[in-house]
Amino acid sequence: MLKIGVDIRNLMSPTRTGVGEYTYELLNSVFKIDKENQYYLFYNSHTDVTQHTPLWPQGNIHYIATRWPNKLFNTSIKILDWPKLDKLISRNYKLDYFFSPNLNFTALSKNIKKILTIHDLSFKFFPQFFSAKQRLWHWAINPKKQCGRANNILALSENTKRDLVNYYKIPAEKIKVSPGGISAIFNNPVFDKEKIKQKYNLPNRFILCLGAVEPRKNIIGLIEAFEKTYSLLPNSYSLVIAGSGRGWKNKAIYARALASPLRDKIEFIGYVDAEDKPGLYSLAELFVYPSFYEGFGFPVLEAMAMGVPVITSNCSSLPEITGQAAYLVNPNRPAEIAEGIIKMLTDEKLREHFKKAGLEQVKKFSWDITAKQWLELISTP
Structure with a gap:
């Protein structure tokens, strides 16, 4: 039985973007199949977002919420590489995996295996389409470093896999193409x-x-x-x-x-x-x-x-x-x-x-x- 941390911070909004749809639909399908492995769904919000966060009422799914102000939380991860998200989930046992369904501020202990989904590199190819605040955010989370830290990367298309190999020099064998589906x-x-x-x-x-x-x-x-x-x-x-x-x-x-x-x-x-x-x-x-x-x-x-x-x-x-x-x-x-x-x-x-x-x-x-x-x-x- 595996213990798996999952970042669900992109599911806190009342409206869902494509990244939110991906996260919800993938987890929903995984949980229908897997009743054995233990999943720890992590999110952080200074305000109460429980009315927007999807609820999966089954015994192997657990919710871990922290109430830090997001700017302070993200700044601490960027500058101090702390707090470690796996330690926020539990200090009593070690996670086997941590799954990030999109890029976000993430700090993990060195021995935690990380699976990361990269949806696209639009922020790299078309920076003019993003606001100054968004460009700063992408700089701060350092996507290339996160890809290097990940043990496995999921790409939704061969096109994104090629971009990761060509522009971030990620080994092709580290990337698995796994397209999304239809709700x-x-x-x-x-x-x-x-x-x-x-x-x-x-x-x-x-x-x-x-x-x-x-x-x-x-x-x-x-x-x-x-x-x-x-x-x-x-x-x-x-x-x-x-x-x-x-x-x-x-x-x-x-x-x-x-x-x-x-x-x-x-x-x-x-x-x-x-x-x-x-x-x-x-x-x-x-x-x-x-x-x-x-x-x-x-x-x-x-x-x-x-x-x-x-x-x-x-x-x-x-x-x-x-x-x-x-x-x-x-x-x-x-x-x-x-x-x-x-x-x-x-x-x-x-x-x-x-x-x-x-x-x-x-x-x-x-x-x-x-x-x-x-x-x-x-x-x-």
Whole structure:
């Protein structure tokens, strides 16, 4: 029986980003399988976040919470390499593993085996897409050093593994590619389309993009593409942009939308509750995700799972994840994105092709498989 510490600090927020979704779905699937190993879920917050932290009520899962002010906690780890998280979990026994599902301030005793998930290196390749505070945060946590300290690294795509090998010089044998899956809410979902339309004030026909409102998602490029297509389409479409408005460096995005001659056709609907996502996707005519860089890209698979044709970028992990099941475009060329939108909304055979291909492609991804890969990793001496 193993004793495993797990960092769940990214699950303290009332809304979840892709990293939070990854952490929750992976742990949820692991805990369904593993009833024997002991898991110690660690988080730190000066305020009470128990209403947001997921609860797994089974005997081998234990919660360890500290109440330090986060700035003090992180500064102490950065400067003093203290407190050791394994010692906060228990001074009476030694952990066999500590799992970090994302980069964060982490100090561990030397003999603790660490498993670290790296989602992407966007902060390295596109620092201009991050705020000064975020750049300072990434400098402070020292991702390269953390990768060097880890005994095993999980990457969600071959693309991220290549980046780690090429830019951090991490030995390839230390990195295991273990893609994410699709949430169970997308398996035969039941939803009321009219209620979802009313809740989010959705138009009758729309093109959908879902993701945090921040520069890396290339929303300005999508707006430019939408403007180029509007007069060339046989029907009137709106552009619906869903995702947390708590993104960063997004003032220019909102300003560009307001300055658009089609501003009345561009709608930001904010964060979408997880249970509403299947219905939202199913209402869309087309899903467009022209991100400049993704370590995985959960939304493209979610759209495919709901039978929505997908346009996405021809770079980073997205071609790898979508295979032949998405229409790929250069995200730096709004005219190319526009061309894809026109083709998808005027060629019914093409739409049907990508709908069927997407439904087949998404079958390749399963949280059960990812969980089993994770359990194999901790079972290997």
